[in-house]
Amino acid sequence: MSEKGPGAAPREIKPVMLKQAEKLMGEIRGCDRGHLKRDLERIKKARRKTKDSSDSHAALEKLISGLKASAEERRRRMSTPPDTSYPAELPIVVRREEIVDAIRKNQVIVLSGETGSGKTTQIPKMCIEAGRGVDGLIGCTQPRRIAAITVAERIAEELKNPELVGCKIRFHDSSKAPNYIRVMTDGILLAEAQGHPALNAYDTLIIDEAHERSLNIDVLLGMVRKLIDRRRNLKVIITSATLDTQKFSKHFRDAPIIEVSGRTYPVEIRYEEPVEGSDRENAASSLAERTAVAISSLIKESRSGDILAFLPTEIDIRETMMIAGREFA
Known part of the structure; x- marks a missing residue:
């Protein structure tokens, strides 16, 4: 005083x-x-x-x-950076050294990885291994709120320290000073850019699921493209689940592309005929019944493994559970 x-x-x-x-x-x-x-x-x-x-x-x-x-x-x-370990079963881990080296040597990289490759949860940790998170946060955007929450929880679990990972979505912010990584929706990063255009809080940005090409993602890609000229120390990783990565690479002055395989086991694809009928209630009922029949058929073929069924609404899920429950009661 x-x-x-x-x-x-x-x-x-x-x-x-x-x-x-x-x-x-x-x-x-x-x-x-x-x-x-x-x-x-x-x-x-x-x-x-x-x-x-x-x-x-x-x-x-x-x-x-x-x-x-x-x-x-x-x-x-x-x-003293955080210790990073990687699940050996994920395909992206095989390319770990190559990816870490690419992050160190390039301002922007484009990474193509199929669903199941592990890119969403492992790339932020590889950024830490590459020396990022020192001058600012490693920011990772997700298109949806639930994805941001679950990804943040998973990375924190793998790092064995919840203090290292924060999550920021609308009406919820668990960010703390010790954080190295912040997982957020793309809308949150856009909102931050309105008040702080240079985004100095981050030394690395990961734009995940860029292939979805939502309005938010497209605006982010344009904004980051201009930002890298102003901030030469900013690293950017664009990830996509499709092989159409040339457009992203060209947008960022022919940034290097790394492609990672996704599936580590054979996948058989079977198609069912689409549900007929214009009545929504009947269509929903038919979808639930057909899903339950498909589950029953798979179980009769083999008792090994698990079954994951995706349905469009909660009503469909509950009705399928009820029908399948009667089938196997």
Whole structure:
């Protein structure tokens, strides 16, 4: 607290303090640099305007304390990154070294991985292994809220530390200072960009499920394309579940493409005739019955393994469960 009063001498800012602050500015985390630099400029401006710089002196002491804390956090993250391990059964793990090396050497990479390859949960951890998450968060966008929640939970479970992963969706934000990774909906990142166009909170951005090409995703791709010219230290990974990756690569100046296989077991595809009839209730009932019949047929063929059935609505799911329950009661 600064002292003021008839007998109190003004506390002047010594040049050595300003030099210390400017030196520390080059050692802090990138996510802190913007607001701390603005604070330093305000202090310099106030110092030039008034002879009594007691308030500026106190503000500079506080700023130097913040700079030291940020620099120390950056050193800690560089020297002791979180331990990363990978499930050996996921196809993407075979390409781990190649992907980590590509992240280190390129500002943008495009990764194509079929469903089941493990790209969504493993790429953020590979970013940590590549040295990301030091100057800012590793941001990972998801098209849907439930996906953001479940992905964040899964990554935290694999890292064995929930403090390392935050989740931010509408009306819910579990982000904390120790976070390395933030999983969020694409709409959340767009909202953040309105207030902070440079997105300095992040040193890495993963745009997941880019093949969906929703309006939010397309806007994000355009925004990030401009942002990488302003922020050369920003890394961007675009992931897609389709092989149509050339468009994404071309959009980002022929960014390198890495393709990862998805299935680790043979898959047989069988097709059923579409449900006929215009009456919605009858169609729903028919869908539930046909699904239950298909499940029964699969079980009769083989008792090994599990069955996962996807249905369009909760009503369809409940009706199928009821019919299947009677079948196997």
